[in-house]
Amino acid sequence: LKCLPVYISYATKSGYENSNIYKVEIPDNEFGIDMTVDITLKPIMPIITEKEVILQPIYFEFNRSNITAEGAAVLDKLVAVMNEYPEMVIFAKSHTDSRGSDSYNMKLSDRRAKSTVQYLISKGIAKERISGQGFGESEPKVACKSCTEEEHAQNRRSEFLIVKK
Incomplete structure (x- = not known):
């Protein structure tokens, strides 16, 4: 041997x-x-670039717009960043996977953006410093035709662009 x-x-x-x-x-x-x-x-995490605050992914459950406990823990890091940079203004982009109609996904992603914004406001971030919009399935993170569950999950996300630093 x-x-x-x-x-x-x-x-x-x-x-x-x-x-x-x-x-x-x-x-x-x-x-x-x-x-x-x-x-x-x-x-x-988080990483602060000139254009965005990169957090661990905030994934949403299929067909849901509520902030999960895991998502809340990640968003709390964004709250800390925004408290550290009191002039920072953020634009939250929320996305869906490709299942469902385009119009339904646009509405779902908009609800996700709103619940993300509401969560940050509930943690003391001034409403003038955070806005959001849904982008439906128009900007997938993983472009796939017959996506796996993991790929679908990666596409159900929020991103945080810096409008003003």
């Missing part, structure tokens, strides 16, 4: 959470081997 070498790797990048440790067994190969291991790093 021959033992295979085990390589342990991890990745770090400023602004991102450290990766898990990956153990990789390298098979015996007399010619040598090139190996690529994909490591996905999660950004430490």
Whole structure:
């Protein structure tokens, strides 16, 4: 029985959470081997760019516009950012997946935008600093024809553009 070498790797990048440790067994190969291991790093949220505040995704349940407990925890981070930048004005864009008619999805995404805005106002953000609009299924994050449940979920989201910093 021959033992295979085990390589342990991890990745770090400023602004991102450290990766898990990956153990990789390298098979015996007399010619040598090139190996690529994909490591996905999660950004430490929120990230503030010139154009937007990037949060962890705020996903909505299928056919729903209410803010989930998980969504509220993420939106609380936006509240903290807006409290730190008292001049900041945000425009929330809400989206749906591709199921349902275009007109229904436009109305659903508008309800999602309104509930997002209302949540922020309920946490003390002045209504002049936050507005929102639904975009239906017109701007999918994942363009797919026969989408998986995960792809549909990624398209049901809100994004936060900076109108004024």
